[in-house]
Amino acid sequence: VASEALVTLRMLGNDAEHLYDVGVAGIHRLLARRETLFAARVVIVVAGMEGALPSVVGGLVDRPVIAVPTSVGYGASFGGIAALLGMLNSCAAGVTVVNIDNGFGAAVAASMINRE
Template identity: 75%
Template sequence: MDLRELLEEVKNNKLDIDSALDKLKDFPSEDLGYANIDHHRQIRNGYPEVIYCEGKSDEHILGIIDKMNQKKSNILGTRCRKETYDKIKEIYPDAEYEELSKILKIQNQDIINLGKGKIVVVTGGTSDIPVADEAYYTAQFLGNKVERVYDVGVAGIHRLLNKRDIINSARVIIAVAGMEGALPSVVGGLVDVPVIAVPTSVGYGANFGGLSALLTMLNSCASGISVVNIDNGFGAGYLASMINKLD
């Protein structure tokens, strides 16, 4: 039950004040010792808290999911191990997993499309897809129409130009690239909408684990480009969703 439902039940005399106070004891946050769950984040930001699974034990992830599930929150987990998902699936049969992007999803409420337009996710190469899919599924789970245009990097610029109709239909574009990271600059020069650049760690030695792509994107001569951290598909999907929902 979310706060709005709780207040509606009190208003309609379906729930007494003492019972409502008991339900509110874990608001705005719930301290589990190893995690402090922010149950009010959806009220403040429009989205529930997202679980970053990497570095967390299976026990801690399951504990967080249990508390969020009790609140009927939609649950999104990033960087989730397949072995962890298998354990979650045994307890929560409705859990879904996108293996390439390592995205975990448990949908307890209908996902309402509040986006004003479409988000398009573009990649330089096929090797960038795991990060791009993290952005894709994040934006989709947060209530947006999302389309993918993959493997259209600058090494064969005609591939990108052949997708101009899709790119021009976007309200926000997420451009994901490794190697030298030139794709966002090219895309930024073709469109009149915000471009969110995502550098990936894909590349040979002088790529420095994505640092070269990051610096290229930060130094882009095209206007209207913002840059998130290396391999941060989630951050790009989240930001794109916020932009897409602006009036």
Template identity: 70%
Template sequence: MDIYSLKKLLEGVKKGNIEIEDAIKNLKSLPFEDLGYAKVDHHRSIRNGYPEVIYCEGKTDEHILGIIEKMNENKSNILGTRAKKETYKKIKKIYPNCEYEELGRIIKIQNKPMEKLGKGNIVVVTGGTSDISVAEEAYHTAQFLGNEVKRLYDVGVAGIHRLLNNKEVLFDAKVIIAVAGMEGALPSVIGGLVDVPVIAVPTSVGYGANFNGLSALLTMLNSCASGISVVNIDNGFGAGYLASMINKL
């Protein structure tokens, strides 16, 4: 249940269209439902504005399906991250409206229209093509949460003219997600060009001394450009979620 469904339920009780007993039945699974292996947080959209997101990596298909079943009963929109294609195929057989974004490893089940909460554009930028899988996780997360999102891929500092040739896209953004591996310089360059928040996402793309993204992470944390925040290595979901929170303010 989200905040809008809760308001509708309470308005129905107030007007006498819904019996109190029926309202209690709808509310009894709040704030969470204990499945033994998971406690499904039905209350989260009321507290935070967004339903709980399923992190699929490390979970069995049976556990993922069990969580989806309970969220589906509550008519929640469902987003799953780090999902395998094999898992998606099993879900699709039971929930035909399930969609899969293969590059970003995202599963989506849209049970009701997502209200457009964002007030401007979120732009997802990558340094290279190798960063796109992380960028796609950010893109589809932000889009699913009710934002207009644009892509600007393969415009890293090794060919900075590609970035500068797209300045208007950057200037039109309310929030920018900058995804880069290697030395991770892209967010600093973008931060020096724009007057909006830049969310830096280090990726594990790079050779040995990249230390699986640690070098990019440290570069971004030590950026001399103002207005940059940094999420964890390869955390496209966290960047997309944060960008959505900023964009709806």
């Protein structure tokens, strides 16, 4: 899903950088890349499990965050429903949620933000 978003962003002419494996369970890896996050005009956050990562990123940056829940997960992920509901319940301002596994839709929205 993240690769779909990245390829779509680049196909639409965006200069996009990716950060992989920077989830809530390894928050130190996210914080180590905070300069990259702060430099972005918009951030797409793809996450599964409980979907907490977009809220964390949304609390760190003053940019739009597009949250993409994934259907991949274990335990009670319910095919991405758990992540989707967690993202929809985010208290971080500026977090917008697209549908499960919709990396393409997130990239199109981010591209439109980048063109403003």
